[in-house]
Amino acid sequence: MKKRYLILLLILLSIVSVFIGVKDVSLRDILSFKDEGLQVMLLSRIPRLISIIVAGMGMSISGLIMQSISRNKFVSPSTAATMDSAKLGVLISLLLFASSKPLHKMLVSFIFAIAGTLLFMQILKRIKFQNAIFIPLVGIMLGNIIDSVTTFFAYKLNMIQSISSWLQGDFSMIIKGRYELLYISIPLLVVAFLYANKFTIAGMGQDFAANLGLNYNRVVNVGVSIVALISSLVIITVGRIPFLGLIVPNIVTIFQGDNMRKNIFHTALFGAIFLLFCDILGRIIIYPYEIPISLTVGVIGSVIFLVLLVRGNR
């Protein structure tokens, strides 16, 4: 997997993505500044493209960080209670602030996401039986417990409808003015790049990190914060995208190894490509209608996940 080809593929898919849709927009329309076509581009298509790329990169890198610091290939924001905690956070913020501005929602869900992830990391520390499959199962169980709390209160308060809108990741609602929060994850991605080496070292264990003079706890906390923040940003703007943080890093590390300095760029690119591909697919299959992205990612992702599991057991 050469970086060049990945970038080329990403550009290609981006172009395709921008020109797919119910409204026909041709290149000539845009070049001649035809009002309608340009509006569609600027208000809907390009925001959608950007949010897909940012979310794809963000979720994949979150998964990569989680897998490194938890030393387990099957841990990701959706199997470590991060996503479910973020969702609970959104519910709480809707209860606390009647206005529930996106920024409020984000902050509260971020706090919950961090708390949930740290809780999972604490449980992880205490588990003596460090089996590769067992640990993500614990994470999924913890996530489900948190999720049931969310559902319970949502039922009580008659908010099931709005809750389920975050359950399913969907890019069709993305228009100008509704996705800009996602930009916050770009500086976070930069921090992740700068910390790549430290995450790898932390992934080799506390003793190993201490020997090299690295502050293990700080690196883990930075990692968890990045993951929690990106997850809550994505869940608020796009919704829940399953499997992405799990399979993308796994596929990339098969080819690139576990040295994060060397695989983080590939992971980001591949994550964006994978999500963009799934989105395009979802938009063509039942054209002019759309299949939500969580469904296409879920189906393709679960197949790949199964293949990975079978491979891993050999």
Place this chain on the structure above:
Amino acid sequence: MIEIRNVVKQYGDKRVLNDVSTIIDKGKITSFIGPNGAGKSTLLSIVSRLIPKNSGEVIIDGKTLENWPNNQLAKKLSILKQSNHLSIKLKIRELVSFGRFPYSNGYLTKEDEIYIDQALDYMQLKDIQDMYLDQLSGGQRQRAFIAMVLAQNTDYILLDEPLNNLDIKHSVEIMKMLRNLVDDLGKTIAIVIHDINFASCYSDHIVALKDGKIVDEGDIDRIIRKDLLGEIYDMEFSIADVNNMKLCVYY
């Protein structure tokens, strides 16, 4: 010189180390021997700040452990615990490069590359430097980790059971390399080792522990004695002189 003064380590009611004092001398191989649960590994972990102690002092080159900044100490002293269980997919050269982390924070300079090359050469890993750790044999992997510690270029190298899971040939190979590190490069090495015969043949100084206390310490002639070893391990020993080396027979 590392001075260990009255170190105590307690887990709940159990004292794992009870008032241990000794000295790790510069330019020597110091071996820590004793039965399981004697506190050898714990002592090594305390000296290398991996775990905290309950009381006592560790003084490294005149400065107490607490006064050493973490990243400065990483240039002075390195510790290698048994790490063969690592499942991380990393190339040998990448692993060895991590040894330069205390110096360059991950942004390798030309000087770093020289140290990495030297370490790979010294441990005879140059030809396989691009192989992944999970493709290696136990001996190769152990050599890779020692190469990383070499690239770290510390005066003191602490190794916790470096011969674990290695066959006789590889064990001898590793011990010879450690001996060379001390004789050629002037390093100071402290190891926890289970095989008394390796301790006898390769170390300058032996510290014998039992139940969290030092029973005796000194050179080979002082420690490799029938009665002393018998007392430490609770079993019959006979000692044989072969090629000027003292070997213990205990089967």
